[in-house]
Amino acid sequence: MEPIGLAVVGAGYWGPNLVRTAQATPALRLKWLCDLDEERARAVLGGYTTVRATTSYQDVLADPEVGAVAIATPAATHFDLVRAALEAGKHVLVEKPLTPSVAESAKLVRLAEQNGLVLMCDHTYCYTPAVRKIRELVRGGEIGDVQFVDSVRINLGLVQPDVDVLWDLAPHDLSILDFVLPAGVAVEAVAARGSDPIDAGRLCVAHLSVQLSTGVMAHVHVNWLSPTKIRTTVIGGSRRTIVWDDLNPMQRVAVYDRGVDLTPAGGLGQAERHQALISYRVGDILVPALPEREALREVMTELAAAITAGRPATTDGRAGLRVVALLEAASRSVETGGALVPVQNVLEESQ
Structure with missing residues (x-):
């Protein structure tokens, strides 16, 4: 089949990565790079290219050879x-987050579905070999029932001019959570607190507690101010525990056969029952072999495959909407001092 014509909108921080991976994807053919600064767009493309640079989004959309658009601009413009x-x-x-509000995101999801078009969110981590393996382990029952999730994403990062640390960093962890949770397990509510210790005018440090439909809590810590970079997620199960360290190329994912077991305590008194209920399990550590694949190349391949097959993308608009609902609920929680905000209520208000 003929490659799908693609236009990239935005030549700033992430746009050049989309340009590079689109050009390396046989099922796509890059036609345009659109940016308000045409010289910046030309610099990204280089001197030897047939890809056109422009400041006119209208020209891009009017081109019948363009079948898809990849948008890497500030969230407020999405x-x-x-x-x-x-x-x-x-x-x-479209890059994360889908939009800055549930209401806007829901409108885009409906518009795409009404027109039979693919609306895909670039939740890049969901296309990494590590996260795909985690999804396989969790959904395949290898770790048993999920009992807790702890995620830390901190570094000395760029204080964004248009969003706080919740909307900048937490979409990664929340999209991963949405991607790997077993079918039938949903997020019910979010409580969040944050601070701005450097008077930046927006949250620079935040903690989220996410309540799942099973009663399990997932915890997410995001921080722009840490002098050390940490990217870890621990998913504890009733049988095994997964530890994902994204900064450790030698052992990104490890599966620990260690944990706490409950044993029957029938017929015992209260004191004996307390001791009998708890036992500790110490077993082997499994380090799965992971293929070396660039996640963004997988994103581009999935975009082309979804368009060709006429199916929703793995991280489709509805996945993006669920993440935005979590973020919006978290922002409301921060405003109310950390109160638990039902996520379903946020989604229903958008209808």
């Missing part, structure tokens, strides 16, 4: 840009 592309009959890949 709604208008994605809506225009969908109304022009283009499939869309």
